Amino acid sequence: MSKVVGKPLRRVDARAKVTGAAQYAADARVPGAAHGFLVMSTVARGRISRIDVRAAEAAPGVLAVLTHRTMPRLRTPPGEVPYFKSFVPLQDDRIHHAGQPVALVVAGTLEQAQEAATLVEVRYDSERPRAALLDALDEAYVPPDSHDEPSEYTRGDVAAGREQAEVTVDVTYTTVTQHHNPMEPSVTLAVWDGADLTVHESAQGIGFTRSTLAEALDVPPRNVRVLSPYLGGGFGGKGPVWPHTLLTAAAAREVGRPVKLVLSRAHTYSSTGHRAETHQRLALGARRDGRLTFAEHTTTEQVSRTEQSLHAANKATRLLYGIPNLRTVQRAVRLDLPTGSFMRSPEATTSHVLECALDELSCELGVDPVELRLRNDTRVDLVTGEPFGSRYLAECFRRGAELFGWDRRDPEPRSMRDEDGLVGWGVAAAAHTGGGFPGGAARVTLSEDGTALVQSGTQDIGTGTYTVMTQVSADGLGVPTDAVRFELGDTRFPGAPLSAGSATVPCTVPGVFAACATARDTVVGMAVRDPESPLHGRDPGRITVRDGRLFVTGDPGRYDTYRAVVRRHGEPVVVNSPPQDSFSGYSTGAVFAEVCVHPRLGTVRVRRVTGVFDPGTVLNHRTARSQAIGGAIWNIGFTLTEHTLIDAHAGRVVNPNLSGYLVPVNADVPRVEVEFIDKPDPTSPALNARGFGETPSTGVTAALANAVYHATGRRIRELPLTPDKLL
């Protein structure tokens, strides 16, 4: 039946994006919109003792300078999701972290707002903050479970597993604070019309934005419309709802004008979460043959003073291998920093350590690291005891090894030199859970011209949702892709979940496909009941729909068309489909990397990356491949350069910009070779596809670190792997 799904269809939004026609949140043309700019706390802990806004208010063009004294009272949205904070700024004089808003300036132009923001004088009664995780490890505690992830988990008998182990590694790794840094910083453009609020938002979850705004502003959700047709990246930073969105909407109501607020790059370093610093200890034991007998993984993660949700679940340790005896503990340390959040494959933070420790174990055992992983493969999710829907991790390793030429590797460290330096080859598994959110719904409108408009309140964070949903719709309806227009990013459309957690495919594809299939069946029913149709009286169960034509299976010469049926109907056919069952899956892969390390200067260059992945059925090879390449690039940054520097005395970020926070540039990115197993997951209701977005942003980190070890013989257990650590 499938015709278009699986094809490498070009992005349907490509032309709009490259020509600038795509209207991002900040591009929305709203007459009379004023501009907001935040003033941020420069201290991390204390109280505002004095705030003088007179000079700012007197500055040209200023409409309002709202502080904790003058900002309208807002309700704090409850719970840890979707609003990740436990407080709303500008409601009292308490400072919980540096970069917390202490005033919101609204002015006629952006430049006026920025200038006035510099004129707000704030004095603080500040206390000395604590901001370095490693200085406070003795304060670690086990918080309540976060996001349905167990803070403590045990299976089997860890003590017995230790006894059985013939070889054990017990290692400590650290990862650093990192920020999402999407190209487009977060944007809120709030427009009130009486009691109705429209918000143009760069959001990964418009439904969450709507419910949170309604709660904070005390208005019925039906009065709030959120639009987010395009995102310039999100990487998790735009998944939760953050204070600036609430403050902007409240300010717009206060000044009686639309207000647009674009976070400055610097402000994004304290406004939209981060990947929190971690300290991780992992003990792994195995028999001589490489079979793991136990693991014990304790992760300690920075949390804030006001929140304690954890975002670096050690899921890979629980799910990826058949570890019979296992204990995982997630600990927290409160620091005077903002809360962390999910970032760019949150499971990468802990799977990095698992995959590096396995490499260490393979060296201790003298077992090839690919072989070690194959020997510990599992077809059963040992947390639930249920088999995985499908699992081709071993195939990924075998195919990847073949593509990469792994059999030519000399396992001896420092053995593969060439004229440019020390060459290292490393390998690791990629893995991420995907999905599990409530399923999304969709609406189909069939027009008299034979085209279909398909709408769902999902988002496209750049992964290709517009394109893939167009394919899914075309197949569901039996029409060519150019007869489909897919729209998203509007809370007036049927609801769909967050575009995060690799959930868009597993949670929204079923609803979109079902709506289209229902629309197809509706039109088939209309045709067979219609005396004017060539198909009148036929059994609807025997009708095939293809390329917009309806015909009895096996007799394509005698057909009706969508266009004709809808025309005879006299008005568009509209079908709303309820939310469908969603799905949670575990997409895995194998990643191989080659690095070259300068023997004298310690610089690491990535020469090539090969990834083979198992996402179930591949819905679009082009967008899936792009996602895998992007994941590899981000992981190069994760491993080699990205590091948010926080001053321990001030609790404040020292490098809040893309000049000081180094993401990879083209010169850092080698050839990335990507292949897919492309076999269906029979348990997936999403056309046998699993969520895949985050999987390729795991694995590469450890493959690179393991390659650096292989090149140099140095095991660096602290990220990032900068030259100073390799001298």
Added chain:
Amino acid sequence: MKLFDYARAGRPEEAVRMVAARTTGTFVAGGTDLLNLMKDGAQTHDLVVDVSRLPLTGIEESGGRLRIGAMATMADVALHPVVRRRLPVMSQALLQSASPQIRNMASIGGNLLQRTRCGYFRSPGFACNKREPGSGCAALEGRNRGHAVLGGSDHCIAVHPSDLAVALRALDATVHTLGPDGPRSIGIAGFHRAPGTTPHRENALRHGELVTAVEVPLPAPGVRSRYLKVRDRASFEFALVSAAAVVRMDGRTVREVALAFGGVAPLPWRSAEAEAALRGRALTDTTIGEAGEALVGRARPRGENAFKVELVRRALRDVLDRLGRQR
């Protein structure tokens, strides 16, 4: 960013007059650094005088010297045939700087005057003697992995970010200026200043004084030069350390040598001690090692930047090895 006046000068004299008349006036050429500094609140100016269209873009060779107009872009100079052929250290330093887009905008004069990348300097609210004299230096006990191990003071350890300035320091360039009192020439050795107790004063320029040209003596035949830059990513990043070497060999013996270093000091760092360890001696592992020892003899690492003491020695060894092998 605060509102400011913008004016375009037709002639250098006019530009100088306009800036000199306003205490917080300044020049802008490519704007690749100044505008960021103003947006970040690290610098405030009530007047910005655009000098980018002044006729100071020429690159001319005469009398064994190359005179480069201050408004020539980094790209123009890096790719100039005389620079590529006779001054490889300078061409390499420029081509390893910034990104192609920035090199197409940024001027040579502005490059010498760019300000440190120290995050404490660029983020108002932190103590910084360079931005706000007398407020202290948060980097001394802070995130100072990128900071100076040579030539700093208890008032400032920020490093000078220019690669070009390091090359020019090794080449003994001269900076030509036009000030309210007329033109003058400043040797590169006296152009940039060590921070001492006044880190906000980074160079010898007076208020309203405009860099008009940089003059570089062309090396004699047989002189070889090279620039090595070590950084955290492959491109578009400032140096962790860098080394500029200009050498004339006689067989295996070093006849003339000039060595300057970047990323290690608040100003482009010329090491007479390292040069003395090599001059008149054979270029060997031993002599290079001694030069490295001499280079870092007075190094004062602080916290996170201790690795630079070792890295800069390795950079010196690497650049000399490659120069020594070159024929």
